[in-house]
Amino acid sequence: MFKTGSPVKGNDFIDRKKHLPIFKAYLENNQHVMIKAPRRFGKTSLIKQVFEHEKSFNYIYVDLRRATNLTSLANQILEKAYSFAGVENFMEQFKKSITGLLKTIQSIKIDDIGEITLQHLENGVKDEREYFLHSLDVVEKISSKKELNIKFVLDEFQDILRISDDFILEQMRSVIQHHEAVTYVFLGSIESIMTNIFSSKASPFFHFARIMSLDGLDIDELYLYTKEVFDKQNIKYDNSLLKMLQFLQGHPDYSAQVLQALYYKGIVEDLKMINYEICLEVLTQVILENRAYLEELISKTKQKKHHYEVLHSIANGYSVELNSKSLYNIHISLEEMGLIKNIERGKYVINDIFLEVLLQQKDEGLLLEEQIYITNFKY
Numbered sequence: 001m002f003k004t005g006s007p008v009k010g011n012d013f014i015d016r017k018k019h020l021p022i023f024k025a026y027l028e029n030n031q032h033v034m035i036k037a038p039r040r041f042g043k044t045s046l047i048k049q050v051f052e053h054e055k056s057f058n059y060i061y062v063d064l065r066r067a068t069n070l071t072s073l074a075n076q077i078l079e080k081a082y083s084f085a086g087v088e089n090f091m092e093q094f095k096k097s098i099t100g101l102l103k104t105i106q107s108i109k110i111d112d113i114g115e116i117t118l119q120h121l122e123n124g125v126k127d128e129r130e131y132f133l134h135s136l137d138v139v140e141k142i143s144s145k146k147e148l149n150i151k152f153v154l155d156e157f158q159d160i161l162r163i164s165d166d167f168i169l170e171q172m173r174s175v176i177q178h179h180e181a182v183t184y185v186f187l188g189s190i191e192s193i194m195t196n197i198f199s200s201k202a203s204p205f206f207h208f209a210r211i212m213s214l215d216g217l218d219i220d221e222l223y224l225y226t227k228e229v230f231d232k233q234n235i236k237y238d239n240s241l242l243k244m245l246q247f248l249q250g251h252p253d254y255s256a257q258v259l260q261a262l263y264y265k266g267i268v269e270d271l272k273m274i275n276y277e278i279c280l281e282v283l284t285q286v287i288l289e290n291r292a293y294l295e296e297l298i299s300k301t302k303q304k305k306h307h308y309e310v311l312h313s314i315a316n317g318y319s320v321e322l323n324s325k326s327l328y329n330i331h332i333s334l335e336e337m338g339l340i341k342n343i344e345r346g347k348y349v350i351n352d353i354f355l356e357v358l359l360q361q362k363d364e365g366l367l368l369e370e371q372i373y374i375t376n377f378k379y
């Protein structure tokens with residue numbers, strides 16, 4: 001079935017036939033990996049599939065989007081690392097009894113690194129950078145002492161620059177390059193920032209990790225899965241079903257939403273046949289369901305000079321009259337907002353197919369009547 005709203009795994013996980021074996025091979029060989037893809041493209045699902053569903057590795061997962069500062073991030077990391085060494089609820093135990101915790105730590109045989117954690121904590125964390133870097137060392141120490149070969153997933157890694165600054169990258173790199181018992185997996189949805197961190201020569205993370213890009217789901221794979229679902233339901237379909245999947249470009253989230261809407265429509269209305277009109281109706285419905293999110297994206301561009309004009313011009317294939325330097329800067333900025341992608345020299349595309357559709361509406365009045373022109377979806 002088609003599940004939406006949260007990352008998927010197991011039976012809900014479709015395709016990624018090319019990505020899974022490579023990703024697992026990297027992990028087995030302790031090769032650090034960076035995975036970049038636009039928002040909602042299935043990064044977390046891929047991680048969940050490998051780590052939670054297939055359960056082949058010991059892993060620590062932290063989401064940097066949810067961290068407010070380096071200390072809170074370090075706390076999360078330490079909590080998980082120490083639980084691998086048999087110390088559950090580290091922070092809670094610390095609050096209850098420092099001497100009790102000290103005894104436990106000394107009993108688990110991880111050299112004196114546990115004492116160092118306590119020193120950091122005892123008088124309230126003084127230097128959050130040092131504390132954070134220390135938390136990384138704890139993972140390494142525990143992984144190596146307990147022979148766990150821990151895989152360490154840092155989701156939304158580009159947010160490290162939101163909670164800290166460029167220098168933290170240098171500091172991190174100099175600490176983790178010595179780690180031999182930990183494999184790092186960096187995920188990120190702002191492709192240009194991730195590329196800067198991992199592919200620009202001046203960056204401390206240059207060539208540190210193998211880079212994998214997640215693009216849309218394989219259409220053939222998705223179509224096979226979809227056909228099976230509707231065949232089971234005894235719902236017939238014509239070629240528009242495949243055309244619609246092609247139109248959605250394998251966008252994992254939107255494809256799942258559209259197919260799910262179609263599936264429930266099939267049940268509720270006892271549908272016999274999926275045709276072009278049905279597909280168009282469901283597409284329109286799902287675009288409108290995502291409208292608040294999409295309009296928020298648009299309104300963010302309107303707050304910055306010329307951003308909306310440039311975005312609009314990309315969606316509609318015309319060029320705006322701006323000098324090349326401003327245009328360059330706006331492109332970079334739209335990339336950093338995660339909205340566009342550079343496909344070849346000077347050529348950009350909109351990452352989000354529904355955002356593109358919304359930007360292509362000629363008559364905003366129609367939107368009020370909940371009608372949408374979907375120009376590129378033809379039978």
Ligand SMILES: Nc1ncnc2c1ncn2[C@@H]1O[C@H](COP(=O)(O)OP(=O)(O)OP(=O)(O)O)[C@@H](O)[C@H]1O
Pocket residue numbers: 003004005006007008012013014015016037038039040041042043044045046189252253254256257
């Ligand atoms: N392999 C897949 N099979 C089926 N559906 C998928 C798959 N990958 C992603 N999806 C769909 O896309 C949605 C978004 O996936 P996920 O949360 O993994 O993406 P993400 O890239 O981590 O997103 P975000 O940038 O918001 O963190 C899921 O809720 C699911 O509906």
Ligand SMILES: [Mg+2]
Pocket residue numbers: 043044045155
């Ligand atoms: Mg995610």
